[in-house]
Amino acid sequence: MTEATGDQYREQRLANMRELQRMGYDPFGSAFARTGTLAEIRAAFAAGREVSAAGRIATMRDMGKSRFMDLRDGSDRFQIYLRRDALGEEGFAAAGRLDLGDHIGVTGALFTTRSGEQTIEVRAWRMMAKALRPLPEKWHGLKDVEARYRQRYLDLACNPETREIFARRSRAAAAVRAFLNARGFQEVETPMMQPQAGGAAARPFATHYAALNADMFLRIAPELYLKRLLVGGCDRIFELNRCFRNEGLSRTHNPEFTMLEIYEAYGDVQSMKRLVTDMVAHLADTVYGGRAVRMGETTIDLNPPWREVAYRELLEETMGAGWHALPADEARRRAAERGVAAEPGWGLAEISHEIYEKVIERTLVQPTFVTRLPAAIVPLARACPDDASCADVFELVIGGQEIAPGYTELNDPLEQRRRLEGQAGADREKVDEDFLEALEHGMPPAGGMGVGIDRLLMVLSGAEAIRDVILFPQLRPRKEP
RNA sequence: GGAGGCGUAGCUCAGCUGGCAGAGCAGCGGACUCUUAAUCCGCGGGUCGUGGGUUCAAAUCCCUCCGCCUCUACCA
Secondary structure, X not given: OOOHHHHHHHHHHHHHHHHHHHOOOOOOOOOOOOOOOHHHHHHOOOOOOEEEEEEEEEEEEEXXXXXXXXXXXXXXXXXXXXXXXXXXHHHHXXXXXXXXXXXXXXXXXXXXXXXXXXXXXXXXXEEEEOOOOOOOOOOOOOOOHHHHHHOHHHHHHHOHHHHHHHHHHHHHHXXXXXXXHHOOOEEOOOOOEEOOOOOOOOOOOEEEEOOOOEEEEEOOOOHHHHXXXXXXXXXXXXXXXXXXXXXXXXXXXXXXXXXXXXXXXXXXXXXXXXXHHHHHXXXXXXXXXOOEEXXXXXXXXXXXXXXXXXXXXXXXXXXXXXXXXXXXXXXXHHHHHOOOOOOOOOOHHHHHHHHXXXXXXXXXXXXXXXXXXXXXXXXXXXXXXXXXXXXXXXXXXXXXXXXXXXXXXXXOHHHHHHHHHHHHOOOHHHOOHHHHHHHHOOOOOEEEEEEEHHHHHHHHHOOOXXXXXXXXXXXXXXXXX
């Protein structure tokens, strides 16, 4: 960002700044008592009323001995009017040294122009902050996607749609907390730095804690700590915070992402299903302003009840009625017809899951609970009462994306040990003994759920990429030449 | 990691059958005391992502590297 011509703008702005200083203006002013935000001033508009307002100069229209500007703050845009007669020779000349993007504070009387625009006729003004670099253009805004992510402040400063997305994000977090608090759930915070990264199957980020000379991992899920809290008698808890997974970037993956995990003692997969249904509908109302949510070409109807279908049925729907009775090599051939390549050692279960993830999941645009997943792929969930090969879980899919898995949690410590040891194989150190010991003290039966907040926000704001709902998404660090 | 696309002024974009690097906005100078994408007159502004190659001549064709995007791979 140090191109030769960029400096031309900077030099001009620096010159304007020095000139303002010479005239007695502090280019980086301090606190300013404004009447309210621009939106509040507009809402309480009354001709003749004296107000103080602050904002960034968004546009300027110079008429010679008078000048119009648009101020912009986080709430609105408001026109101000500067006249030489009103400001005096010096004040008006000083205002001539203002540049687009400068923060100023103004005081003056409200009036309506001939063309009907609500305006402040400025009697006095102050410098709040000089902008030494130009903002992106007023009409097209900032479109360059890389710049929008790397310099999000520019994106926010000139694209109202971006501000709206993150306003929604904030409202969503507040609404989630209010919703859960109202149902007796307590928010907790558990370690992000863990000696063992458990609760999910993902590569963790590794770090080192010098004081203890201990290798640590950034958490991939809070699950195993939240279950310790269930043992401790925290019956209804949730955690809304960051998880980290050392994996690739994609349209729907960011290495740090926000997950909401909820546990309810004496609940099960059914109570979680009801909870997430109510919560998503509530979020649609409060965050999106309706339950028919546009996503690209299609409209997603978030009105409950939502479709519920067993994993096995989905596969039969797609692959034919006899699917589950097929020999592996025949299944492999039919998978290949669907463009799904099965690896050499795979049996029917692995091939089926590959088809589910690669073919079926993306077709589930309307909210769908996929239930009764194979037990082998959900080691922390209890088996279905009527079929030990199925886990008593759901996976909520919206817009073709996995949004929330919900479980009847496994609370049998011996069974849990068998599964974790089976999963760890020879890698016994990966078994979280501390967690198993906690379970042996008795964890109440519970329903548990994890909600991918970023992906849910994508649905609730029509965003096509997870980067668009994360303020500073992960990008490759820029190398200095 | 693999495949494809993109990278030109502060911003948004043209130019890409090789032939003097362009427009709008922004900036600078001038006119204008109700404009609002203000208008009018004039002017300046470029490492065409980087490095190399082909050529009399490269923003344009070829290769390297960097970054971004999409797909893919990894991903309970």
